[in-house]
Amino acid sequence: MSTRRSRLELIFDILLAIQNRGGQIKPTHLMYKSNLSHKLLNSYLDELIQKELVKVEEEFLKKRKATSKTVVITDKGLNFLAEFRRMREFTDAFGL
């Protein structure tokens, strides 16, 4: 049985899902990829936007006459991912 993910691991999973999609992803896809509820994902996204780890880009679609949102990972977000990977490797190596 898998254990509950920590807050930091959830943030890592969200950022990783965006990175694995080439740096940008639709919020609905992100919800499935990161395995989070809509409410929880939104609360985490607000935090990530506030910390400038991701940004949301809006595009007006003429055909559907609606705006489409895309979540984009920032350079700061990519740096965080790299730092988290190093920290996880440190944890595994030193048995912490």
Next chain:
Amino acid sequence: MFRPYYTPVWFNGWDIVFEGIIVLIALLIAAYSWKAYKLNKENRFAYFSLALLLIALGLGLKIITGSITYFGPARDAALETLRPLAGEHLEFTHLLYRTGFFLQMVPVLGALLLIFFVSQKPRDRLHKYYELSQIALFVYLILLISVVSNFKYFVFYLTSAVLLGLITLNYYKNYLNSNQNPNAFRVMSAFLIMLFANIFFIFVFLVENFYVIAEVLLLVGFLVLLYTYYKITRIKNTPLKK
């Protein structure tokens, strides 16, 4: 040049250089562990950082007292400073060497005990031999206290060897549990080398050149830790499918 107990004269000073390098490595890894603690606020990182700081402190104090005892002018200056307090019949070098050794012993043993507890995985606490290993360790430490009243230098190295043996065992289990992660193997190897170093330290009274072998092995152990640190901090940010 002063000749400390069981250490070859030609090696005096080199041990200080070796220990200086070890202090720098310990501080480097302690700083990274502290950085990890600041990121995720998990106490185990802070404890690991503290353990490495204690090693650096212990060896740092040994370096200071070693430098004074090895080099005449520094020894004479310290002797003049202490003479009003300790009187004319002060066996200065002997006292200082013992003091340095004690100041090294306390933080290093504390650090090893801390690393042992930190490297013990919570799931191991459910294991039937966990209680036994803890009891064995505490029985050993109680016996040690009774021996310490008739203090012999090798008791410190024997205790360190026991703790390093237990730490190596924890890291071996960690290596197996981490899908044979190469960095986990390096950490286990580093502590195994340090264990061998401590075994050589125990028998320095038989062959004084064992001191040189032990110091070299200790340095090699920490260099392996440094190489592991280097490998970890060089991890690039490549997309990784979970």
